[in-house]
Amino acid sequence: MDLGLKGKVFIISGGSSGIGEAIVRMAAHEGVRPVVLGRNQKALDTISHDLTAQHVDHLVIAEELTTPGAAQRIVDATVKKFGEIYAVVNNAAVNDGVSLEKGTLEEFRASLERNLVQAFALTQAALPWIKKSQGSIVNIGSKVAVTGQGGTSGYAASKGGINALTREWAVDMLSHNVRVNCVLPAECETPAYTTWLNSFPDPAEKKRGITDRIPLGKRMTTSEEIASMTLFLASPLSSHTTGQIVFVDGGYTHLDRSIK
Helix, strand or coil, X not given: CCCCCCXXXXXXXXXXXXXXXXXXXXXXXXXCEEEEEECCHHHHHHHHHHXXXXXXXXXXXXXXXXXXXXXXXXXXXXXHHHCCCCEEEECCCCCCCCCCCCCCHHHHHHHHHHXXXXXXXXXXXXXXXXXXHCCEEEEECCCHHHHXXXXXXHHHHHHXXXXXXXXXXXXXXXXXXXXXXXXXXXXXXXXXXXXXXXXXXXXXXXXXXXXXXXXXXXXXEEHHHHHHHHHHHHCHHHCCCCCCEEEEXXXXXXXXXXXX
């Protein structure tokens, strides 16, 4: 299916691995000109090499998004190369374990900066260009904001904020014909998730304990499934969809997990 995205410029944060990388690669397949943001230069170089081999016009930028001025530098570099911006995908985040019982106030504030404030900064910097193109904003959330997880207050609060900003920005952007939506994963198989599983004595058993509670297919969501929904919501094919929080989670969050 042609999503109508050929030639459009997307800024994708956290684009060098996991869900972000899947979004970048699928976007490129749809003809998007991606701007890939990340902190790992080696991973960015690998993606750039692959996109170049596929003749995809792109830009990779190694930036720590919490650094003052980073958002504006990213937008300036994007506009210098492409002259436009159609969409921002706010994907960068870290489930950092800043908890109520063990975390400090300073760590909590840093978690909000890392997982929420940087999304506001990047979107705000790109906004004049998104308005001009009547484009789209897609945020990547987490089921943690809805279900809780324990031991990760900063991340949970940040993802709750992402849900709220999705609705707030959708209202703000109505008169500009800019749509704002959120894709919310639950248990998604990414390299970071695999690293976490491998921290247990029996990773396979731990994984089975999780997948047994996922109603649809008893399996984890793939990064590509998150990417598919992200690109659909960013595309003109979802032209009358805004302010939505779309759960791509195999029914994990809302269906009874006792279903057999």
